[in-house]
Amino acid sequence: MVKFDADAIGRAIRTxxxxxxxxxxxxxxxxxxxSMGNLLQRLVPEARVVIGHGQMNEDVLERAMxxxxxxxxxxxxxxxxxxxxxxxxxxxxxxxxxxxRYGLSQLYQLRGRVGRSDRPAYAFLLIPxxxxxxxxxxxxxxxxxxxxxxxxxxxVAALDLEIRGAGNLLGGQQSGHIDAVGFEMYMxxxxxxxxxxxxxxxxxxxxxxxxxxxxxxxxxxxxPDMNQRLTIYRRVAAARTENEIATIVDEVRDRYGxxxxxxxxxxxxxxxRVLADTIGVETLDREGSAVVLKFREKKTTVDPxxxxxxxxxxxxxxxxxxxxxxxxxxxxGREPVTSDPSAALTKDRASGPLADTWAxxxxxxxxxxxxxxxxxxxxxxxxxxxxxxxxxKAPPEDPRAPDGVLDRVTGLLxxxxxxx
Numbered sequence: 001m002v003k004f005d006a007d008a009i010g011r012a013i014r015t016x017x018x019x020x021x022x023x024x025x026x027x028x029x030x031x032x033x034x035s036m037g038n039l040l041q042r043l044v045p046e047a048r049v050v051i052g053h054g055q056m057n058e059d060v061l062e063r064a065m066x067x068x069x070x071x072x073x074x075x076x077x078x079x080x081x082x083x084x085x086x087x088x089x090x091x092x093x094x095x096x097x098x099x100x101r102y103g104l105s106q107l108y109q110l111r112g113r114v115g116r117s118d119r120p121a122y123a124f125l126l127i128p129x130x131x132x133x134x135x136x137x138x139x140x141x142x143x144x145x146x147x148x149x150x151x152x153x154x155x156v157a158a159l160d161l162e163i164r165g166a167g168n169l170l171g172g173q174q175s176g177h178i179d180a181v182g183f184e185m186y187m188x189x190x191x192x193x194x195x196x197x198x199x200x201x202x203x204x205x206x207x208x209x210x211x212x213x214x215x216x217x218x219x220x221x222x223x224p225d226m227n228q229r230l231t232i233y234r235r236v237a238a239a240r241t242e243n244e245i246a247t248i249v250d251e252v253r254d255r256y257g258x259x260x261x262x263x264x265x266x267x268x269x270x271x272x273r274v275l276a277d278t279i280g281v282e283t284l285d286r287e288g289s290a291v292v293l294k295f296r297e298k299k300t301t302v303d304p305x306x307x308x309x310x311x312x313x314x315x316x317x318x319x320x321x322x323x324x325x326x327x328x329x330x331x332x333g334r335e336p337v338t339s340d341p342s343a344a345l346t347k348d349r350a351s352g353p354l355a356d357t358w359a360x361x362x363x364x365x366x367x368x369x370x371x372x373x374x375x376x377x378x379x380x381x382x383x384x385x386x387x388x389x390x391x392x393k394a395p396p397e398d399p400r401a402p403d404g405v406l407d408r409v410t411g412l413l414x415x416x417x418x419x420x
Contacts, residue, residue: 001099001125001141009095010043012124016093017047017074024094024113025077028101030055036097037077044075052078083109089117099125100137107144108156208276209283212291212409214399216266222256236270240277245270265399268406275413284409289330291409295323302416310415317412327412329405 002008016023027036030053037051050073052064068076069088076082076091083106094114099107107125115121125141127133133141147156223229232252239245249267253259259267276284276293280300285292295302300323307325311317316331399406 001127001145003129004097004126006039006043008124009040009126012093012095012122013040013044013047013075016122017044019119020090021093021119022068022071022073022088022091023047023075024082024091024110025075026080026082026094026096026110027077028079028098030079033077033079040075040077047075048073049075049077052076052081054079054081080106080110082113086113087116088113092117092119092121093124094122095124095126097126098128099141100127100133102140104140104143104156104159107140108147108153111144206296208273208281209285210269210273210276211284212269212272212286212399212405214265214269214405216262216269218262218266219260222260222263223252233266236266237273239270240274242271242274245274261400265406268400268410272406272409272413275410275417279413279417281413286405289328291327291329291405293325293327293412295325297323307416316408327408329408 013023013025025036025040027033033051033053037049040047040049050064050068052061052068054061056064064073064076067073071090080102092114094110096102096107096110102110111123114123125144127137127141130138143156143159147159218229218232223232232248235248236245239248245267249259249263252263272284279302280296281293282296283292283294285294307319311319311325316328318326318328320326398404401407
């Protein structure tokens, strides 16, 4: 490792030529490489210098490399194109100009171009004055001096990673385009561009946003590995057909056993999303006891006549312009049919000839409910706690019940599609 010195460069070239060898001179600036060639020619007039870089015509570059291998030239002045793939046993001296600008792995690779025969090899690293070197450059140059033993490549790579830093591909220390658009979006744009260049058809990336406030988190006890759980979530979210969803569920069942309710909820969520995509739903949100469907304007496939007819037939649906449908989960889709005699009698009174008289008599009579304390007597089991709040507390919602949110939303989407 020496400062840039014309006498040192001339001695290195002459020494190698004197023993019948050849020299690599690495200068990684195309715009000034011919000026460097003129300097070398002035320093060592007897040396035969050939220039090679990546911007040259391929035939000219090939001829230069073949002539150097045939020993028609003594010095190959080149950029870092000589870093990989060259095996010329007669070249046993390499001079690297401005070595402080190279990475540690690059320096290691360039140094490996020489020493491929039984002759001693020399690598000269030309640097500016040490006080102008950056701390990182000092570390790299110190490491390349230290790790000169055979098989030290792994240690060099590990130290290079330590000096440069491993980066944070998925964290907050990203930069450039990835930082601007996010890692997932960047990868998606990259994949779409590759598929477009291959001439493949691109799928419609606009998908329905579904939020039904249903728990589909897989428990650690069922899928212990976090990465596997994330993979399952991602595969289900990316599924586009019923067959894909069924395949994923079958694979998970085969690997982890009987699927829990959370996995079945996740599969139903995916089916709902597929149906929503099919008919052109933009968002599907649950707000309390109602589910609001917002359609994509001018992109939905739902027949307006069919939608209006469905709203008229059901008392749990309502339309809100311009493109929103509200499903009331507290209401029944159609008028329930009952076999209760008292209910039938009440209906007859309400529609019979004395309907007005019966309505006036019962106008201020509240609907009678069973007493809250009667729940303990009819429970059939002794349970702790005897408070009104405990007994009247609503049971936890079962989204998979026959009249649950998943069943109601799926039925509505099927009714709006052509599948029903």
